[in-house]
Amino acid sequence: MSALDDKINSTFPGLVVRKDLVKAVKGNAIVPTYVLEYLLGQYCATSDEASIASGIETVKEILKKHYVHRNEAGLVRSNIREKGRWKVIDRVSVDLNDKTDAYEATFSNLGIKRVVVDSSTIKAHPKLLVGGVWCIVDLEYVHTEEKDGVPWILSALKPIQLSRFDYDGYLSARSAFTTEEWIDVLVQSVGFNVDMFGRRNKLLQILRLVPFVERNYNLIELGPKGTGKSHIFSEFSPHGILISGGEVTVPKLFVNNQSGKIGLVGYWDVVAFDEFAGRQKRVDKALVDIMKNYMANKSFSRGVETLGAEASMVFVGNTKHTVPYMLKHTDLFEELPVAYYDSAFIDRIHTYLPGWEIDVIRGEMFSDGYGFVVDYLAEILRHMRSEDYASAYEGTFTISNEISTRDRDGVRKTFSGLMKLLFPAGGATDAEIAEILSLAMEGRKRVKDQLMRLDTTYPQVDFSFTDKAGRTTRVSTLEETEYPSLYRLGRSAVGEDETVASAPLATTSSPLTAASAPTDVRDDQPAEGHRVFQENQSGVSFQELFWPWLAGASKITITDAYVRLFHQIRNVVEFIEMVAVNKDASDEITIHLVTSVEEFSPDKQADYLNAAVGTAQSAGIEFTWVLEKSTAIHARSIVTDTGWKISLDRGLDVFQKYEMNDAFSLSNRIQKYRRVKGFEVTYIINK
Incomplete structure (x- = not known):
């Protein structure tokens, strides 16, 4: 174990797990990481090798006996019938049967339906009604002679997620780690080997977590295939749901006006759209209009009634072309479906995460170190949604007055989310605040700069901030630095005629910051x-x-x-x-x-x-x-x-x-x- 692994284990005893254990127990079970880590957290949350080995065998046995594989569903149903009662691990969804006035469960892998669920279970776990939840369920079998009778009886149901946690203890324990160590803790908790990532790449991975800690946060990530864009939203948290971008409808996402049933945004903290890109995808224009209103105002309409929700929206998709090609011929949003390729929709996005900067996932990039048990961290992140760190930079830095209200909101929400993740108890230095503020500005600037390509009526914006000594850090995106002539498309850079301060707080202390000192030498002429x-x-x-x-x-x-x-x-x-x-x-x-x-x-x-x-x-x-x-x-x-x-x-x-x-x-x-x-x-x- 590394020194960091020792510290994680001693500071968070019983709440961390070795991340390579998931592969050791998963086998051919098509089950989210957080389900496996829930079980590992029960039996393997230790650094003792003997206990880990024993715990792995226990978890394997539990999966072998109780996880339902679709191709073995008939055998499991037979076991329940023969034994009278059996425990299963399956994805359960519930619908209200208005003809019988009863809630009925459907078991995804087991293949049984119309299992009656009592109202108290639905009140305790309303997400069962939308999208389904992985659960540990005790099922009974009682034969019935009734024509429409169902022999399956649900005697107990427990969603796979943590029931309680000590948030104050979490804040106190954070102080035991340096900023660099804490970044590594979070990256290892996601499941990646920190030795394979630089500081900027680590923070881009952490930026993917912001929708889990910020209410009504809108993030887009477009980039090459295989970079793990959807992993966090499909397997990291029981509070997020990943859906195919082509399967979304107004009733499923927002509200069914006929039944009055609220959609996904009313039940989930994060709704992520996978495979969102694709110019030829057919999209309901009404859905786009409702989504634009929701992303801007946190509300949607059901007939004459206006409803609010807190779900963050995430859009992930693949790009076909390189960044310089897109900058030369179109823009960085070129792969969006035509209905979403709209300045009003794009302007509501708080940050654009540059997926092309993240490497294609390789085997050596996965961690064998320790990180938080996923369901524990998921509950911590959910608790943080009620906190607001958006003003934590005030008093240290001042944002340019030229930034519009919508741009400022995007910067502040991204900044708030990163501060919660990295400094939940405060204590960030001026240099660290500058680093986070720069990344938040960069993500929104990437959106705004592309908007100016789509709609020339958008004015140029000075994305900069000033410290108390009057020194200004002007933020740029990395692609702007790499391909300046393609990026500007005939527009002069903001402040091009000015001398930019060398930003001692951000540029020289942090390899992440996009803002940089002026390049005062040419690469073809020797000069000091x-x-x-x-x-x-x-x-x-x-x-x-x-x-x-x-x-x-x-x-x-x-x-x-x-x-x-x-x-x-x-x-x-x-x-x-x-x-x-x-x-x-x-x-x-x-x-x-x-x-x-x-x-x-x-x-x-x-x-x-x-x-x-x-x-x-x-x-x-x-x-x-x-x-x-x-x-x-x-x-x-x-x-x-x-x-x-x-x-x-x-x-x-x-x-x-x-x-x-x-x-x-x-x-x-x-x-x-x-x-x-x-x-x-x-x-x-x-x-």
């Missing part, structure tokens, strides 16, 4: 200056970063204490390759590396470095290396004998993890197709 690169940015290569400052040098010295692992030494080889490609064939160049010894496998490190020596020699480059104590190496830099020093806060290790073993992957072959970590480079004339 400073450059900031944002996490998830692409199009970066050693060629543009270094060669103009290395050209003409005969000796280059790289100083970096952390050239120890395979991928770090591969970066050095790619640096050598870059020099080899650009130098004159008749030139001889020496590249000298100063680094420190790898503690656990020094022999392997030496083997890799010696292999690099041979590689360099074949290109007329002499590569030498020396190991010093890490304490003697104080900074990472590249120094040339022509007088240049390039200061690197991350050394050459600027790229995020990529498919290094995939020979057919462009990111493996070409650096510009890789995403980078947040990093900074300073070019200095070394006198």
Whole structure:
């Protein structure tokens, strides 16, 4: 176990579970994660390996005996008949039969209907009436001679969700973790390996949770297939429901005017629309109009009566084209169905989560560390919906007066949700508040900038905030930074003629923030200056970063204490390759590396470095290396004998993890197709 796993277990005893256990018990059961973790939480919420092993066997036995597989439904029904009573785990939905004036249950996998449910059960669990709920149910079988009689009797029903929790204890326990640790706790609780994500990527995953803690929050995420867009909304919480975007009707979502039955928004905290994208999808225009009104006013009409609801709306779908293609030819909403490709609908979205920044899910991205039992965290998040942190930045920062009321509402709701998730008891530093405020502004700016493409009557907006010292942070989206000419489509950037402050609270302290210091050097001309690169940015290569400052040098010295692992030494080889490609064939160049010894496998490190020596020699480059104590190496830099020093806060290790073993992957072959970590480079004339 990691140090963080130890801390999680000691701080939240009995409320956390090892996240890889779900795979160990799931087998071929098509059941949501929160159902499995509910059972694991009963028997495996410990760090004791023997208890975990025993608990896994118990949970497997429970699933084997009581979870109903559709293809074994007949056998289970027979067991109930023969034994007279049996416990089952199944998805149960209930309807009112107005002819018999009785509530009747349908069991999804078991395949039985018209099981009578008493009114007290419906009053205690109204979600049974809408969409269905996973439950542990005691069923009895009593044969009847009546023509329309049903032999099934429901004797006990328990929805799979936590019944009670200590919220004050949760707030108190949060103080035991640093901000970075707490971010990792939340990401591990979702089920991901924190070592595979940078800080920005972790916060984008956490941004997916905001609809669970904010009432009437509207989020859209469009991006490539396979990035886990729908996972959180289908399996993470018993308070959210995921439906196909093509299966939505006015009665199902809002209200049936004939029966008076309230739809999904009246019962669920989050209603998510899967596969929402698709230009050719047929959509009921009346549904779009009612949805627009609900998203703006939190209400909808039933005849002459107006009803309110609190459900947050989430829209997830796949994109067909790359971001630069969309920016050049259409916009980032191009995949919406025609009926939703409407400025009034889009303007009601509080944030646009950039799905193209999230990697396709791979096996190594899942966590084997500890995180909250899902149903415990789901109840905590639900409790937070009654809190409001929207004004937590006031007194520290002031938002630009140019931001409209709707833009401001979007920023404030996203900010509030992230603050609840990360700092439920307060205590955020000014830099952390600036980081969250920047992300909230970025999400709404992405919506507003695309609206200006759809409707030119929308004015440009200055998405910025100012601290108490008068320093301004102007927020931009990552795609605006990467593709400025495509992004602006003939419009000048807000404040283009102004000098933007370097935002010491946000830009230099956080790799997440989209706002950045001005780039005062060009990548084709060697000049003194400073450059900031944002996490998830692409199009970066050693060629543009270094060669103009290395050209003409005969000796280059790289100083970096952390050239120890395979991928770090591969970066050095790619640096050598870059020099080899650009130098004159008749030139001889020496590249000298100063680094420190790898503690656990020094022999392997030496083997890799010696292999690099041979590689360099074949290109007329002499590569030498020396190991010093890490304490003697104080900074990472590249120094040339022509007088240049390039200061690197991350050394050459600027790229995020990529498919290094995939020979057919462009990111493996070409650096510009890789995403980078947040990093900074300073070019200095070394006198």
